[in-house]
Amino acid sequence: MGNLDPSVEENAQNLGASPWKTFTSVTLPMATPGIAAAMLLVFVQSIADIGNPMLLGGDYHVLAAQVYFQLMGSYNPQGGAILAVILLIPSITAFVLQKFWAERRSYVSITGKTARTRQKTSDPLAVGLGTALCSTVAFIILLFYGMVFVGAFSKLWGIDYSFTLRNFNHIFFLRDTRPIFHTLQLSAVAAPISGIIGIIVAYVLVRKRFIGKNVLEVVSVLSLAVPGVILGIGYAIFFNKPPFILSGTATIIILSFVVRTMPIGIRAGVAGLQQIDPGLEEASANLGASSSQTLKRVVIPLLRPAFFAGLLNAFIRSMTSISAVIFLISARWQLLTAAILAAVEIGQLGLAAAYAAVLIVLTSVFMGLLRFGLNRLGKTPTDLSC
Numbered sequence: 001m002g003n004l005d006p007s008v009e010e011n012a013q014n015l016g017a018s019p020w021k022t023f024t025s026v027t028l029p030m031a032t033p034g035i036a037a038a039m040l041l042v043f044v045q046s047i048a049d050i051g052n053p054m055l056l057g058g059d060y061h062v063l064a065a066q067v068y069f070q071l072m073g074s075y076n077p078q079g080g081a082i083l084a085v086i087l088l089i090p091s092i093t094a095f096v097l098q099k100f101w102a103e104r105r106s107y108v109s110i111t112g113k114t115a116r117t118r119q120k121t122s123d124p125l126a127v128g129l130g131t132a133l134c135s136t137v138a139f140i141i142l143l144f145y146g147m148v149f150v151g152a153f154s155k156l157w158g159i160d161y162s163f164t165l166r167n168f169n170h171i172f173f174l175r176d177t178r179p180i181f182h183t184l185q186l187s188a189v190a191a192p193i194s195g196i197i198g199i200i201v202a203y204v205l206v207r208k209r210f211i212g213k214n215v216l217e218v219v220s221v222l223s224l225a226v227p228g229v230i231l232g233i234g235y236a237i238f239f240n241k242p243p244f245i246l247s248g249t250a251t252i253i254i255l256s257f258v259v260r261t262m263p264i265g266i267r268a269g270v271a272g273l274q275q276i277d278p279g280l281e282e283a284s285a286n287l288g289a290s291s292s293q294t295l296k297r298v299v300i301p302l303l304r305p306a307f308f309a310g311l312l313n314a315f316i317r318s319m320t321s322i323s324a325v326i327f328l329i330s331a332r333w334q335l336l337t338a339a340i341l342a343a344v345e346i347g348q349l350g351l352a353a354a355y356a357a358v359l360i361v362l363t364s365v366f367m368g369l370l371r372f373g374l375n376r377l378g379k380t381p382t383d384l385s386c
Contacts, residue, residue: 001027001031001034004027004275008026009022033274034271037098037270037271039098040094040098043090043094044095044221047062047091048064048087048228048323050064050065050229051323051337055341063087064229066083067080067229067230068323080230088222091221092218095221148353148357148360149353149357150353151349151350151354152167152350152354153167154350154353156350157350158349166350171354171358178334179334179335179336179338179339179355180358182333182335183319183359184319184362185250186250186254186257186333187319189250189254190254190258190261190318191311191314191318194258194261194264194265194314194318195265195307195310195311197258197265198264198265198266198268198269198310198314199269199303199306201269202267202272203273203299204216205217205220206269206274207278207281220262220266221263221267223259223260223263228260228321228322228323228324228325228326229323229324229326229327231256231259231260232323232324232327232328235255235328236327236328239252247330248332249332249333250333252328253328253333253335256321256324257314257317257318257321260321260324261313261314261317262314264310265306265307265310265313265314266310268307269306272302272303272305272306273299273306276302280298281294281298284298308370311370312367312370315363315366316366319336319337319359319362319363320337320359321335322335322337322338322340322341336358336359339355340355340356340359343355
C-alpha cells in the first residue's frame with residue numbers, strides 16, 4: 001500500500017468516482033500482488049502447521065499432525081510419505097491460483113515520476129468503521145497474549161491465579177537458560193541470510209528469463225507447504241552421513257531456518273518488484289550502469305520495505321519455529337519452542353506460559369530495535385510494513 005501512487009486515486013476521484021468506488025476499482029486491484037502473496041502465505045503456513053493442532057486439536061485431526069504421528073508414533077514412514085504427498089497437492093494448487101491471479105494484469109505504480117503524499121481520509125464514517133474494526137482485532141490479539149502472561153505469573157493455571165514469579169525463577173535460576181540464548185543466536189544469523197537470498201531470488205524470478213524459471217518459482221514456495229516434520233526428518237537423515245555430517249550442530253538448524261523462511265522474503269520481493277516499472281532499470285542501463293550497479297542503486301532501495309518485511313518475518317518465524325527443528329535440536333543446541341512443547345507435555349502449563357512470555361518479549365524487543373534503527377538511519381516506519 002505504501003508503494004501505490006496516490007495520484008492514481010486522485011485521478012479517479014477527479015473523474016467523479018466516490019471514495020468507495022475508488023477503493024474497489026483502483027486501490028484494491030493495485031494491491032492485488034500483496035493480497036495474493038499474503039493469502040498464499042497464510043494458507044501454506046496453516047496447512048503445514050503442526051504445533052497448534054497437536055496442543056489444541058484434541059480429536060480433530062489435520063494432515064501435518066498425522067504425518068508426525070505416522071512417523072514417530074506408528075513408525076510407518078510409507079504412510080507418512082503418502083500423507084506428505086497429499087499435503088503438497090492443495091499447497092501447489094494455491095500457488096498456481098495465486099500466480100494466475102497476480103500476473104494476469106500489470107500492477108506497476110512506481111515509475112520514477114514525482115508523486116504527492118497521500119491525503120488521508122477524514123470522513124467520520126470511514127474513520128469510525130476503520131477504528132472499530134482495527135480496535136476489535138487488536139483487542140482479540142492482545143487478549144490472547146494477555147492470557148499467556150496471566151498463566152506465566154499464576155501459581156497454578158486454572159486453579160490458583162495468585163501472583164508469583166516462581167515460573168520465571170524456575171527458568172532463569174533452576175533450569176538451563178540455553179534455549180533462550182540459542183534461539184536468539186541462531187535466529188539472528190538465519191534472518192539476514194534468508195532476507196538477502198529472498199530478494200535476490202525474487203529479482204531473478206521477476207526480471208530475468210531463463211530455462212527452468214517456473215520450476216524455480218514452484219520450488220521457492222514448497223518449503224512452506226511441506227510439513228516441517230518431513231523437512232526435519234529429511235535433514236536429520238541426509239546430514240547424518242559422510243560427507244555432510246551436520247547432525248547436532250548449529251549449522252543444520254540455521255539451514256532449516258533459512259529454507260523455511262526464505263519463501264517469505266521471496267514473495268515479499270516479488271510483490272514489490274511487480275509494482276516497480278522496469279523502465280527505471282532500463283534507464284539505469286542506458287546511462288551505463290551494470291546489472292549489479294542497477295540492482296544495488298535502483299532496485300534494492302525501492303525494495304527496502306519488502307526486504308525488511310522479509311527480514312522481520314524470517315526472524316520471528318525462526319524464533320517461533322518448532323515442526324522443522326524438533327528433530328534437529330540436541331543437548332548442545334536447544335530452542336525455546338521445544339522447551340515450551342516439553343513443558344506442555346508434562347503438564348507444566350505455567351512454565352510453558354513463562355517460556356512463551358519470554359519469547360513474546362524477545363520478538364517484540366527485536367521489532368522495536370529494528371524500527372529504532374531505521375528511524376536513526378532516516379528511514380520511514382513503512383519500511384517495516386508486512
